[in-house]
Amino acid sequence: MSLGPEKPRHIDGRINRIGTDDLIKAFGSPAADLAGLRAFVGEQLRRPAWPLPEWAEAARGTRAAEAVLESAGALVEGVDVTGAGLGRSQLYGFHYLGWLAPGVQAWLLTGDERYLRAFEQHLHDWVEQRDSVTGEWPGLDVIWYSLGTWARCRSLLPTLEVLTDSALSDEVWGELVATLVGGARWAYDEHDVFRHGNWQLVCATELLHLSAVLPSLVESAAWAERARERIEEHLLLDIYPDGGHYERSPGYHRMVLTALQTAARIDPAVAAHPRFAAMHTWMCELVSSGGWLPHLQDSGIEWPAASLLRGSYLLNDPVLAQVAAQWMSTSEFAAEVATFPAWPGRQELWSAQAAVPELPRATVLPESGYTILRGDVLRAVINHGPHIEHELESHSHRAVLDLVLDGWQQPLLWEAGGPPSYDDPGYQTWYQSGRGHNTVLVDEVELSTDRGVAVDPLVDTGVVAVFSGRHHGNGLEQARTIAMVREEPTYVVVTDRADEGPHTFRACWHAVHPWRQVGQLAYDASAPDGPGLLLIEAGDPASTSFQTTEGTARRPVLGQHTAEYGPLHSLTLTRSTGSFTTLLVPHAGSSPETVSVERADGELVVTFGETVDRISLSTWTRTVAGQLSWATGWRVYELGGFLRTSEPVDVVARDGRLELTCSGRCSLWVRTHGEIRLNTIVIDAVAEDEWSHLTLPHAGPWTVDGVVFGRPETGQEARHG
Numbered sequence: 001m002s003l004g005p006e007k008p009r010h011i012d013g014r015i016n017r018i019g020t021d022d023l024i025k026a027f028g029s030p031a032a033d034l035a036g037l038r039a040f041v042g043e044q045l046r047r048p049a050w051p052l053p054e055w056a057e058a059a060r061g062t063r064a065a066e067a068v069l070e071s072a073g074a075l076v077e078g079v080d081v082t083g084a085g086l087g088r089s090q091l092y093g094f095h096y097l098g099w100l101a102p103g104v105q106a107w108l109l110t111g112d113e114r115y116l117r118a119f120e121q122h123l124h125d126w127v128e129q130r131d132s133v134t135g136e137w138p139g140l141d142v143i144w145y146s147l148g149t150w151a152r153c154r155s156l157l158p159t160l161e162v163l164t165d166s167a168l169s170d171e172v173w174g175e176l177v178a179t180l181v182g183g184a185r186w187a188y189d190e191h192d193v194f195r196h197g198n199w200q201l202v203c204a205t206e207l208l209h210l211s212a213v214l215p216s217l218v219e220s221a222a223w224a225e226r227a228r229e230r231i232e233e234h235l236l237l238d239i240y241p242d243g244g245h246y247e248r249s250p251g252y253h254r255m256v257l258t259a260l261q262t263a264a265r266i267d268p269a270v271a272a273h274p275r276f277a278a279m280h281t282w283m284c285e286l287v288s289s290g291g292w293l294p295h296l297q298d299s300g301i302e303w304p305a306a307s308l309l310r311g312s313y314l315l316n317d318p319v320l321a322q323v324a325a326q327w328m329s330t331s332e333f334a335a336e337v338a339t340f341p342a343w344p345g346r347q348e349l350w351s352a353q354a355a356v357p358e359l360p361r362a363t364v365l366p367e368s369g370y371t372i373l374r375g376d377v378l379r380a381v382i383n384h385g386p387h388i389e390h391e392l393e394s395h396s397h398r399a400v401l402d403l404v405l406d407g408w409q410q411p412l413l414w415e416a417g418g419p420p421s422y423d424d425p426g427y428q429t430w431y432q433s434g435r436g437h438n439t440v441l442v443d444e445v446e447l448s449t450d451r452g453v454a455v456d457p458l459v460d461t462g463v464v465a466v467f468s469g470r471h472h473g474n475g476l477e478q479a480r481t482i483a484m485v486r487e488e489p490t491y492v493v494v495t496d497r498a499d500e501g502p503h504t505f506r507a508c509w510h511a512v513h514p515w516r517q518v519g520q521l522a523y524d525a526s527a528p529d530g531p532g533l534l535l536i537e538a539g540d541p542a543s544t545s546f547q548t549t550e551g552t553a554r555r556p557v558l559g560q561h562t563a564e565y566g567p568l569h570s571l572t573l574t575r576s577t578g579s580f581t582t583l584l585v586p587h588a589g590s591s592p593e594t595v596s597v598e599r600a601d602g603e604l605v606v607t608f609g610e611t612v613d614r615i616s617l618s619t620w621t622r623t624v625a626g627q628l629s630w631a632t633g634w635r636v637y638e639l640g641g642f643l644r645t646s647e648p649v650d651v652v653a654r655d656g657r658l659e660l661t662c663s664g665r666c667s668l669w670v671r672t673h674g675e676i677r678l679n680t681i682v683i684d685a686v687a688e689d690e691w692s693h694l695t696l697p698h699a700g701p702w703t704v705d706g707v708v709f710g711r712p713e714t715g716q717e718a719r720h721g
Contacts, residue, residue, distance in 0.1 A: 305326070
């Protein structure tokens with residue numbers, strides 16, 4: 001019986017003690033000694049999916065090359081190959097041997113033999129000492145487990161092409177090949193049936209990769225067959241129809257996609273699978289205007305441009321190349337493309353002048369559980385997905401219906417995100433905890449894994465988009481509505497409601513700059529030169545207390561494709577009821593404009609100078625200098641004193657025109673003066689007391705021209721159907 005997340009221990013000499021005779025037999029005994037085997041393998045060796053010589057040629061002199069040389073410098077100085085003193089999780093990651101690869105890369109970049117000798121010595125020492133290392137995860141070997149065998153193959157396999165014909169000693173060359181073969185044997189035995197999660201999927205892709213690079217191995221065909229079985233199963237069962245990976249994390253999504261891109265380079269059937277293409281679209285939907293993916297569900301901040309460019313090659317899709325080019329320098333673009341072998345018909349792909357498609361104003365990723373609302377400069381990403389299990393411990397954070405905002409390529413409303421390491425003492429209490437997210441906490445109890453999330457169909461009338469959902473993860477029913485008005489002045493209104501009772505409710509809001517109080521229940525968080533975010537709570541100041549604290553989170557560094565940890569500034573508003581109405585107003589400069597908020601006639605009234613918005617449960621009306629600019633309603637029977645309907649409609653009114661969407665046949669009564677047109681066709685409508693009656697014959701979008709709006713009526717809330 002297994003005591004850990006994988007099968008019972010199955011490590012024996014054919015995995016971790018492969019001698020020269022065993023290694024020669026693994027290739028069908030084509031030679032009498034290691035030197036002869038090396039010559040044989042050199043003749044049979046196929047190129048890896050993403051070869052190093054072309055990368056080195058293109059990367060030489062770039063920032064990427066400088067980073068490699070810096071890492072290789074530490075390698076020359078010496079490394080404790082046991083990873084002694086590292087934390088519980090970090091120890092496992094150390095034995096992925098990612099730190100060893102810069103030795104070969106730096107040697108290719110410079111020709112300096114010191115780097116090759118450092119690689120040789122450290123790999124030999126690691127092979128000699130690896131069996132002495134013991135991990136702290138019960139039932140999980142430090143060396144021979146899914147992520148270890150995958151990551152070492154991913155790192156070491158590309159080096160085999162250049163090291164087979166190099167000054168590397170036969171002994172260490174044999175240790176390198178034996179490490180790869182042992183890992184493949186372990187992975188083949190481990191992954192004989194499907195298992196959810198990223199571990200098995202990435203492991204299967206490298207099993208396929210190794211079998212393609214070393215086809216002369218006796219076991220190669222069996223490895224490839226099993227790898228293809230697991231990959232196909234994961235594309236069907238571990239990738240959602242919306243393109244997201246099972247664990248809902250941008251970081252793990254990109255890790256899995258990178259692995260699948262290697263498999264697609266080897267097997268065209270992977271590239272042809274619709275879920276493979278959907279994974280690229282998923283990243284295009286979630287990427288910000290600054291080129292980064294937010295750090296949701298234990299993710300780091302991801303920069304997907306290189307992944308999208310690689311996808312453009314594999315999918316023969318020039319649009320993805322153009323999307324990627326927005327965030328890549330010329331040298332970065334060239335270095336990535338240099339690793340793409342020339343395929344017929346793809347030579348001109350990356351110079352094709354395909355237009356970057358405009359993203360939709362709203363996107364719902366239903367299975368992944370994210371909704372993205374977009375304005376001209378403002379974007380909201382809302383989390384409403386399930387808690388997902390994991391091999392060791394879930395990467396799902398203890399928050400739901402939380403959101404992040406970005407604008408002008410910068411995070412405005414932010415969250416704790418993923419930790420520097422899973423050994424971080426604040427991993428559970430800050431990074432995963434609800435307190436590190438933009439959500440409402442109840443009695444300081446962490447959200448349960450059974451969230452019971454329900455989301456209403458997204459409302460999008462063009463000028464306003466409205467998301468609504470509810471959950472019972474804190475032991476009582478909580479609901480949240482997030483409404484974004486897109487036309488300037490653009491902002492977001494978040495309305496929270498909860499079942500009442502003897503509870504303490506804390507609304508948590510986080511920004512990368514300190515909050516400063518600028519009014520009663522009004523706070524601003526701004527960069528010295530902007531942008532910033534003004535937060536106004538429209539509740540009762542007498543029943544609300546506030547507190548500011550400081551945590552830690554990554555933030556993107558534009559132009560460098562990196563993220564740095566820094567302060568995350570928290571504003572907590574506390575009251576005894578779960579009702580909060582919060583305005584989130586972005587501004588480009590360092591100071592917000594004057595905004596006033598009040599309640600009148602059952603509506604929220606928001607004033608920006610001469611612009612006045614009146615907001616009810618299902619309507620939003622904007623006047624400028626006392627004149628109607630536009631009005632909109634969703635699932636309403638009437639609007640502004642100039643429209644009545646027999647069935648609920650979504651509607652926008654402006655400039656004498658109504659744009660409506662109905663779910664079936666529907667009667668309208670509108671105030672008119674003169675000619676009225678339905679979808680540009682003149683209608684002989686029945687008129688009585690300034691009201692004209694007409695019929696929308698079936699479901700769908702419609703336009704009605706010739707409507708007289710006048711001054712909108714106030715104090716009249718729309719009725720729900």
